[in-house]
Amino acid sequence: xxxxxxxxxxxxxxxxxxxxxxxxxxxxxxxxxxxxxxxxxxxxxxxxxxxxxxxxxxxxxxxxxxxxxxxxxxxxxxxxxxxxxxxxxxxxxxxxxxxxxxxxxxxxxxxxxxxxxxxxxxxxxxxxxxxxxxxxxxxxxx
Amino acid sequence: xxxxxxxxxxxxxxxxxxxxxxxxxxxxxxxxxxxxxxxxxxxxxxxxxxxxxxxxxxxxxxxxxxxxxxxxxxxxxxxxxxxxxxxx
Numbered sequence: 331x332x333x334x335x336x337x338x339x340x341x342x343x344x345x346x347x348x349x350x351x352x353x354x355x356x357x358x359x360x361x362x363x364x365x366x367x368x369x370x371x372x373x374x375x376x377x378x379x380x381x382x383x384x385x386x387x388x389x390x391x392x393x394x395x396x397x398x399x400x401x402x403x404x405x406x407x408x409x410x411x412x413x414x415x416x417x418x419x420x421x422x423x424x425x426x427x428x429x430x431x432x433x434x435x436x437x438x439x440x441x442x443x444x445x446x447x448x449x450x451x452x453x454x455x456x457x458x459x460x461x462x463x464x465x466x467x468x469x470x471x472x
Numbered sequence: 473x474x475x476x477x478x479x480x481x482x483x484x485x486x487x488x489x490x491x492x493x494x495x496x497x498x499x500x501x502x503x504x505x506x507x508x509x510x511x512x513x514x515x516x517x518x519x520x521x522x523x524x525x526x527x528x529x530x531x532x533x534x535x536x537x538x539x540x541x542x543x544x545x546x547x548x549x550x551x552x553x554x555x556x557x558x559x560x
Contacts (some may be wrong), residue, residue, distance in 0.1 A: 406542075407523075407545055432507070439522075442520065
């Protein structure tokens, strides 16, 4: 069964592709001009990936300054400071959204500086930037 | 630790002020990127990298955890970053 479509085929056979993806098959679009591959997956697959992502947040306390710092170990640019652990983690979520928005505005520069896993996490933060509950799930902040 | 001629040891401060870090970025030709003034892009050890941080006044000390996060963003460990900033 064909799961690989050229860009033109994907355009004309989008419904067929959507049905396959809905039923658990990965959809693949290939740009024949440069061999770039683009994958389509359903929300169940995405949820499973999010659940398995090795996301961890480090929290450090500076006794001299009395400040907690929380940062994400995959994308350490997601970093928050606060007087309590919870405040630092809350600021981490805010900073994740702010940094991901900067990334979206400067993709040509930043896409070269971050690996695939980092890009996936940044992309997920952007998609769910208006849903704090989901963001906390993605960033594994409980 | 630095050893004096008399044999006594002096503990060098590991505290880094925001102004020191900014000077370090400028000395390494990092450039600000984006709308906020807390995101910089440049090269460190021949590797392209980006660093973002919380806004602090120049004389304020950067909390140790934040310094760890910044070091990680720059691809070095915290002690190495402090040495580079302090020019040791």
